[in-house]
Structure formats: structure tokens, C-alpha cells
Amino acid sequence: MxxxxxxxxxxxxxxxxxxxxxxxxxxxxxxxxxxxxxxxxxxxxxxxxxxxxxxxxxxxxxxxxxxxxxxxxxxxxxxxxxxxxxxxxxxxxxxxxxxxxxxxxxxxxxxxxxxxxxxxxxxxxxxxxxxxxxxxxxxxxxxxxxxxxxxxxxxxxxxxxxxxxxxxxxxxxxxxxxxxxxxxxxxxxxxxxxxxxxxxxxxxxxxxxxxxxxxxxxxxxxxxxxxxxxxxxxxxxxxxxxxxxxxxxxxxxxxxxxxxxxxxxxxxxxxxxxxxxxxxxxxxxxxxxxxxxxxxxxxxxxxxxxxxxxxxxxxxxxxxxxxxxxxxxxxxxxxxxxxxxxxxxxNKPVGTDGAYIIYARNHGVSYSLIHNRVTIDSFKLKNRRRQQITILPAQYPVNFSLKLHTKEVNQPYQYPSPSKLLVVSDIEGEFSAFVKLMTACKVMDSGYSWTFGPGHLVICGDLFDRGNDVTAYLWLLYRLEKQAQKAGGYVHVILGNHDIMNLSGDYRYVDCKYFTVARTLQIPYKELYAANTELGRWLRSKNIVEKIGDILFMHAGISQEVNSKKMSLEAINNLCRPFYDQPRQAIPDSLQIFFGPQSPFWYRGYFTGNIPESQIDETLALYGCRQVVVGHTIVDNIQKLYKGRVVGVDVNHHQGNHQALLIENGQYFRLNDLGERETL
Known part of the structure; x- marks a missing residue:
């Protein structure tokens, strides 16, 4: 009043x-x-x-x-x-x-x-x-x-x-x-x-x-x-x-x-x-x-x-x-x-979303919402490899299908340098924007099939929240991951703060659509990504920091507090992984730094202009790298900072600014969704 x-x-x-x-x-x-x-x-x-x-x-x-x-x-x-x-x-x-x-x-x-x-x-x-x-x-x-x-x-x-x-x-x-x-x-x-x-x-x-x-x-x-x-x-x-x-x-x-x-x-x-x-x-x-x-x-x-x-x-x-x-x-x-x-x-009904696959004993159950109608499909685990899932993006005209992975294993944290590597971040469920950008960059074709050969695609976190097609985006990455490996390439999905938040029960940025979906399916939202789900298993296999060649990739950055821990990449990923889905109070004191404001998926220090270059040099020396690539903090255009030691790749996809970083044969390019290439 x-x-x-x-x-x-x-x-x-x-x-x-x-x-x-x-x-x-x-x-x-x-x-x-x-x-x-x-x-x-x-x-x-x-x-x-x-x-x-x-x-x-x-x-x-x-x-x-x-x-x-x-x-x-x-x-x-x-x-x-x-x-x-x-x-x-x-x-x-x-x-x-x-x-x-x-x-x-x-x-x-x-x-x-x-x-x-x-x-x-x-x-x-x-x-x-x-x-x-x-x-x-x-x-x-x-x-x-x-x-x-x-x-x-x-x-x-x-x-x-x-x-x-x-x-x-x-x-x-x-x-x-x-x-x-x-x-x-x-x-x-x-x-x-x-x-x-x-x-x-x-x-x-x-x-x-x-x-x-x-x-x-x-x-x-x-x-x-x-x-x-x-x-x-x-x-x-x-x-x-x-x-x-x-x-x-x-x-x-x-x-x-x-x-x-x-x-x-x-x-x-x-x-x-x-x-x-x-x-x-x-x-x-x-x-x-x-x-x-x-x-x-x-x-x-x-x-x-x-x-x-x-x-x-x-x-x-x-x-x-x-x-x-x-x-x-x-x-x-x-x-x-x-x-x-x-x-x-x-306020209109949510329409289409899914599938969500939940496992119990020797069965899997696939739940989908198709044009506001719930569909449920049950299958035996022994038939899992043959189970085909069809995904209907809510705001894109072309559907796609996929086979479930045989199993999920924790991803390696270190890789050799590929001849070409494409990086995006903070898509946050903007499925149609991602598809347009990936097809323009020749990573995949209009049928969602991998066309990047032995190249690597890196997603620097924030798969979840504000967009209208988070579920379809997750499944597309899941599909591309296997296709890339068959072609000698790789898809690196690195988790960001929004991803950890969704797993651990912090839903402050989740679009209301997904709560409506959960309510319609009569499944609590957190259970859609629990450890007994297909997407939940897949997400828990991902890292929060990876090294590809001599470049370090993560969502946000390495703070001085994390530097001081002097923990290896292997230790960071393996020690933090069991706590992706836990509330902050359940995380041991020794690991709190990796889940708070100074963590690799929350830190914003690179973009404040207030940190000394020696901090970045300490990170590079600690992990044997020459550069750090991060998302999380929005920049107008993909850009190099600190004399090239840091590259920021988070552009505002929600506002129509769609860009990707291409590193090819040692050269750096900024690509847009029209396929236009600009030297960085």
C-alpha cells in the first residue's frame, strides 16, 4: 500500500x-x-x-x-x-x-x-x-x-x-x-x-x-x-x-x-x-x-x-x-x-518437456510432458541399451532421438590439445540459440548430428535455469557427447554454479516452467535430477575444472583462496564430486571454499579489475597452464584479459548475443550465430 x-x-x-x-x-x-x-x-x-x-x-x-x-x-x-x-x-x-x-x-x-x-x-x-x-x-x-x-x-x-x-x-x-x-x-x-x-x-x-x-x-x-x-x-x-x-x-x-x-x-x-x-x-x-x-x-x-x-x-x-x-x-x-x-x-500451461528417466530396482521409467499430457514409459534395465528416447524441444520445430549410454563414468580432468576447440558458456536452457550457434560454427548439422570431427566442444557451465528448454539442451549435449567420441572428438561439460544449485536444492533462479512440470508429473523437482536418474548420473560424472592442452577451463575462475589450497585438479574434482547435491551445511569445512563465493564456479574476481596479475600467474604455474578460460561473468564480446592470460566467454545469450570462442591451430577467433569469424 x-x-x-x-x-x-x-x-x-x-x-x-x-x-x-x-x-x-x-x-x-x-x-x-x-x-x-x-x-x-x-x-x-x-x-x-x-x-x-x-x-x-x-x-x-x-x-x-x-x-x-x-x-x-x-x-x-x-x-x-x-x-x-x-x-x-x-x-x-x-x-x-x-x-x-x-x-x-x-x-x-x-x-x-x-x-x-x-x-x-x-x-x-x-x-x-x-x-x-x-x-x-x-x-x-x-x-x-x-x-x-x-x-x-x-x-x-x-x-x-x-x-x-x-x-x-x-x-x-x-x-x-x-x-x-x-x-x-x-x-x-x-x-x-x-x-x-x-x-x-x-x-x-x-x-x-x-x-x-x-x-x-x-x-x-x-x-x-x-x-x-x-x-x-x-x-x-x-x-x-x-x-x-x-x-x-x-x-x-x-x-x-x-x-x-x-x-x-x-x-x-x-x-x-x-x-x-x-x-x-x-x-x-x-x-x-x-x-x-x-x-x-x-x-x-x-x-x-x-x-x-x-x-x-x-x-x-x-x-x-x-x-x-x-x-x-x-x-x-x-x-x-x-x-x-x-x-x-x-500463465498458460507449460506444454512440452522431458524426458526424465528414473531408475528403481530393475526398471527404468521415462516421464514426459507432451502438449500438456503426461506420458510414462517403463522398461527393464537389461534392455536399457536398446531404449530409444525421443526429445521434443518446447520452442524448436525439430525433434531428435537418442540411445541411453551404457554407463556413466567420471570424466577425466586432463586432455591433450586438439587441433580445434570451440567454447561456449551460460546457455542456461536457451536450446534454440545453442542449436543455431552450433550449426553456424559447423559443430553439428540441422539434424543434431556431430560434424566437428576430432574437434572438442567445451561447455563452461550453467546448463540450467532461465531458458525454456533446459531438458532438451541437456539431452542434446548427452547425445553429442557419444557422437563426438565416435568421430575422435570430445564434448566437455563442465559444471557451473547454476548446475550445482539445481543438484543441491537451491532453486532461486529456476524458471517457473520446471516447477510446473514437476508438479504435473507429481515428482518433486529435486528428484528429476537425483542420483537414481539418467540425467542425474550423467551430471554427477562431470568436473568443475579441466585442463585441455595447456589451457585451464572452468565456469568462474580460481581465487587466491583456492590457490592457497594448492590442490591438484584431480583432488578438486574427486573431493568435490560427492557433494554436488548436498546443502552447504553438509559440506566439510575443508571443502567449503570450493562451494562458496570464492569457488571455481562462483568467483568473479577476474572481472573486477582489482586482482594482481601475480594471482593469475600463481594459478598458471600451479597447474602448468598458460591461460584460463571462464564464463559466469557477462562480457559484451568474448575477450582476452590480463595480457591474454584470461579469456571471458560469457555473453548474454538471453539477450540475443550468441558467440563462441574458436581456438584453431593456436589462433583465436570469435564466432557468431551467422557463422561470421573475427580474430580475437
Whole structure:
């Protein structure tokens, strides 16, 4: 509800890191919850016939007809969650009836396949409230009768805290195992509207009350004000999932998302979309989907709350030509049909993905999603070599088939120098871009067959996450790997940070498509790449650093901290491999350096310009190399750094910049997806 909030990357990065571990939900549990639920999109919802929360929830004005109709509007454009404010007075006046109406609401929303995030308390808008008939709206005034809960009344009536405790605990107890409730939002914008420090007792109490009941659903308290440092730290520390408000531009939004994802938990924006401020569905919703951040805008249907009118109106102004919030008019017609078309498009079913092959005892089972229909094929392990798998890329017209490998063995870490070698990185599931680049570079033909002869192809990490065809990309590399070996060539797949994250349960960058796939297949996302799967076995056979000839290849780089370990390449790969799929806390202290910010798949030091050349020289001497080739950090064009000691190959494939590095007979070239060659 706050129009001024602009979350800053600086203020969140400055938060102490120990707050990440204080919530009762583990990061793995939070990410599992996110994977099961898929991408959440929805609205802050009050029916158009209610002027405030009491009018929504009191018996005489509880309007099931409007609830059903308007949640139907939401269902038609694919929305999956509503954030709904409660009010303690409605409960206090009629506890049993209030709980019964909550059940009625959930039954209606469930019929429309919509989950609910209930909000208990709120520091925004009007401070005076009473049960019964609610004041009439003030024409044209934004949220003219919206109510705080409990507001300043708790300052004047300290005993109200006991009532609020009974209220919260009873509601949580009644619904703590209800799958229709997705999240509990304990307190909206604590400290707002001048309450500031007065909000602390209730904020701390509601967290304690919720933890005592221990609902199966996550709890959250959204951060909303950059200057509220102590509130922000406490709210993040005590949230199972991270939520925030942002009504600003895309620069602010991306900064907020990047900073909040550093806490390793699912992230949901529980308030956004203010058209006059440039917070739009067209600009913001694609970002939310790409980053797998839940998106809950303010307002579904323009009605008595009048949030389609701007804040600051005095009363009687005409309807604005550009609505402030809200999506639909009361008759179900959209304010802007282009907006609803976009929302519907972004929420459409996933379509096609797979195959995922899972082994159990003497059988393998192949699961695929083909045009939104699940297909399952079972086969005996003794027939594995003859099993043919067909892959249908979601966004590419040509399918391909492959035979399963006989077995997976850990890849060597050192190779002789080939006469020609092509390097790419950070494809992240952009299958069609990879195919176009590889065919232009004559690595394969249009039928996905290897044409690079004895050449080597090196993938410097980040197979997973943002693209729409991760699975097809993995299978294509799997197919090319065997074809290359038959031709005397080689495909080197080196793991990056996104790959390790997917194996170990950190899903902060996974595109929501894959959670939807997992939910549709009824298989937890992590199990799609577990050690008993074909792709899981294949990924676990890969290295994090390799030496080809006298060049060192990895995803990110070698930090001074890794230099100081003086570990061989063989030791790095073999010691780290058993922990690819383990959470950080399970990794031995001796290996923590290889999984944190200074690791070979996270380090960014080469691109800060602040490291001494002696550090790179130490790496080259340690491993008997003359050069290091890395991805991970985006560069405008593939380029040499540090007098040629380092080559950066991560260009932004998501933005259409498709390049590969070719090393042929000692010469270096930059190739693009048109087949054009430029000397490096």
C-alpha cells in the first residue's frame, strides 16, 4: 500500500548474513515448497462490493455471489493466488461465524484453482473502526474506508493484545493444515502511517504466536521501507519465504529481487503494479516469471475500495484515464485487454518437456510432458541399451532421438590439445540459440548430428535455469557427447554454479516452467535430477575444472583462496564430486571454499579489475597452464584479459548475443550465430 517504497540492493546486502538461518523452515524446505507450488501470480483481493475488510467478512455483507464471480475472472487469466486481508473485529464479534466464512471463501477460491495468502494485521489507512454497517465510500477517494488492524487502539487498550493472541492462534489452529492456504502474511507494512516503533510489540508477538501453532504453511512479513533497517532485518529473519513490496521501475525491481534472492529462499512480491509510476504488467510480470518470483499486484476488480483512483484525491474527481491499480471492471471487462492477454499468456500451461528417466530396482521409467499430457514409459534395465528416447524441444520445430549410454563414468580432468576447440558458456536452457550457434560454427548439422570431427566442444557451465528448454539442451549435449567420441572428438561439460544449485536444492533462479512440470508429473523437482536418474548420473560424472592442452577451463575462475589450497585438479574434482547435491551445511569445512563465493564456479574476481596479475600467474604455474578460460561473468564480446592470460566467454545469450570462442591451430577467433569469424 506504500507509494514511496524503493528497495535498495545496498541496504539488503548490508544485512547480517546470520539472519538467513533464524527461521524455522530450512532453505531446502522453503525451496521444496516453492517447487511444489509453481509460479504464483495473483492479486490483493477484496470483492468490489466491500469498502473494507469488515464489510468483506461480516455476516450481513459477506457476498459469496460476488466472490465466486470475481474469482472466476481471476481464474480465466490464469491467476493462482489471492492475498486477502482479515480483521480481528470480524472474528471478535462472531468467532465461529468468521471461521465458517473463511471456510466458505476457501471453498469458492478452491473451485477456481486459486490458493490464498491471508494477512492478519495492517498499519495502513483509517485508524477508527467498529463492527456493523460500515461508512459509505468517499467518491473517487483511494481506499477511503480501508482499516488498520489493530491501529492505535492497542496503545489505548493494552488488554487488546490478549484478544489478538486468541484470534491469531484460533485462526491458525483451524487452518494450519489446510492446503488451500498457501502462506500466512502476519503483518502488512509494520510501522507505517506513523506507527513506527509502536509496532514492535505486536510484530514480535504475532511471530511468536505463529511459531507456537507451527502451521504447515510458510509465514512471511514483507519488507517495504528502505529506512526501516531494524524492521527489515527482523522481518527477513523471521520469514520462511521472503516477501516485499515494490511499486517502482524495473531497475528498482531487479535490484530488489537480486538482493533478496541472496538469502536463498523463495521470493514473492506481494504488492506491485501502479500504472502512473511505470510499475506495469508489461514491464514487470516477465521479470517476475524469468526470476521465478511470485507476483501479487494490487487489486483485481475496481469497486468500493476505489483503488483504480490515484492516492491524493479529495473527492468527486472523474475516473482517471489511466487506472492506478486493478485489472477488471465489475462486469468482467478488463481495463486494458492487452494486460489480461499478457497475464494469460504468461500463465498458460507449460506444454512440452522431458524426458526424465528414473531408475528403481530393475526398471527404468521415462516421464514426459507432451502438449500438456503426461506420458510414462517403463522398461527393464537389461534392455536399457536398446531404449530409444525421443526429445521434443518446447520452442524448436525439430525433434531428435537418442540411445541411453551404457554407463556413466567420471570424466577425466586432463586432455591433450586438439587441433580445434570451440567454447561456449551460460546457455542456461536457451536450446534454440545453442542449436543455431552450433550449426553456424559447423559443430553439428540441422539434424543434431556431430560434424566437428576430432574437434572438442567445451561447455563452461550453467546448463540450467532461465531458458525454456533446459531438458532438451541437456539431452542434446548427452547425445553429442557419444557422437563426438565416435568421430575422435570430445564434448566437455563442465559444471557451473547454476548446475550445482539445481543438484543441491537451491532453486532461486529456476524458471517457473520446471516447477510446473514437476508438479504435473507429481515428482518433486529435486528428484528429476537425483542420483537414481539418467540425467542425474550423467551430471554427477562431470568436473568443475579441466585442463585441455595447456589451457585451464572452468565456469568462474580460481581465487587466491583456492590457490592457497594448492590442490591438484584431480583432488578438486574427486573431493568435490560427492557433494554436488548436498546443502552447504553438509559440506566439510575443508571443502567449503570450493562451494562458496570464492569457488571455481562462483568467483568473479577476474572481472573486477582489482586482482594482481601475480594471482593469475600463481594459478598458471600451479597447474602448468598458460591461460584460463571462464564464463559466469557477462562480457559484451568474448575477450582476452590480463595480457591474454584470461579469456571471458560469457555473453548474454538471453539477450540475443550468441558467440563462441574458436581456438584453431593456436589462433583465436570469435564466432557468431551467422557463422561470421573475427580474430580475437
Amino acid at each position: 506504500n507509494i514511496f517504497f524503493r528497495i535498495s540492493i545496498l541496504f539488503l546486502v548490508a544485512l547480517p548474513t546470520e539472519i538467513q538461518a533464524q527461521g524455522t523452515w530450512s532453505i531446502e524446505k522453503a525451496n521444496t515448497w516453492s517447487a511444489h507450488g509453481g509460479w504464483l501470480t495473483g492479486c490483493n483481493f477484496i470483492p468490489s462490493t466491500a469498502v473494507n475488510q469488515l464489510e468483506m467478512w461480516q455476516e450481513l455483507t459477506f457476498d459469496t455471489t460476488t466472490l465466486n464471480k470475481e474469482l472466476g475472472y481471476a481464474e480465466k487469466i490464469g491467476l493462482t493466488i489471492m492475498r486477502v486481508f482479515l480483521h480481528h473485529v470480524a472474528w471478535q464479534e462472531d468467532p465461529n461465524g468468521f471461521v465458517g466464512r473463511m471456510r466458505q471463501y476457501l471453498a469458492i477460491s478452491n473451485r477456481h484453482h486459486i490458493k490464498t495468502m491471508f494477512v492478519f494485521f495492517d498499519d495502513c489507512w483509517n485508524d477508527l473502526y467498529a463492527p456493523g454497517t460500515q461508512p459509505a465510500l468517499i467518491p473517487s477517494v483511494h481506499n477511503s474506508q480501508w482499516l488498520k488492524d489493530p491501529g492505535s487502539r492497542i496503545d489505548d487498550v493494552p488488554a487488546l493484545m490478549d484478544t489478538l493472541e486468541m484470534y491469531v492462534k484460533e485462526v491458525l489452529t483451524k487452518f494450519k493444515d489446510d492446503e488451500r492456504v498457501a502462506i500466512w502474511d502476519l503483518y502488512n507494512e509494520p510501522g507505517h502511517f506513523g506507527h513506527k516503533e509502536k509496532s514492535w510489540p505486536l510484530l514480535k508477538n504475532v511471530v511468536r504466536w505463529a511459531r507456537e501453532i507451527n502451521p504447515c504453511q510458510p509465514i512471511t512479513i514483507g519488507v517495504w521501507n528502505q529506512s526501516f533497517d531494524k524492521f527489515n532485518q527482523y522481518q527477513i529473519a523471521n520469514s520462511d519465504i521472503i516477501s516485499f513490496h515494490n511499486y517502482r521501475d524495473t531497475v528498482s525491481l531487479i535490484a530488489a529481487i537480486d538482493s533478496l534472492k541472496r538469502f536463498g529462499r523463495p521470493v514473492i512480491c506481494t504488492e506491485y503494479m501502479k500504472r502512473p509510476n511505470g510499475s506495469l504488467f508489461s514491464t514487470h510480470l516477465p521479470i517476475f516469471k524469468r526470476e521465478h518470483v511470485g507476483a501479487i499486484n494490487w487489486g483485481l476488480v475496481a469497486g468500493k475500495s476505489q483503488t483504480n483512483f490515484p492516492q491524493g484525491n479529495k473527492g468527486g474527481e472523474p475516473e482517471p484515464s489511466l487506472w492506478y491499480h486493478d485489472i477488471f471492471r465489475q462486469d468482467g471487462s478488463p481495463f486494458n485487454s492487452k494486460e489480461t492477454d499478457l497475464i494469460k499468456e504468461l
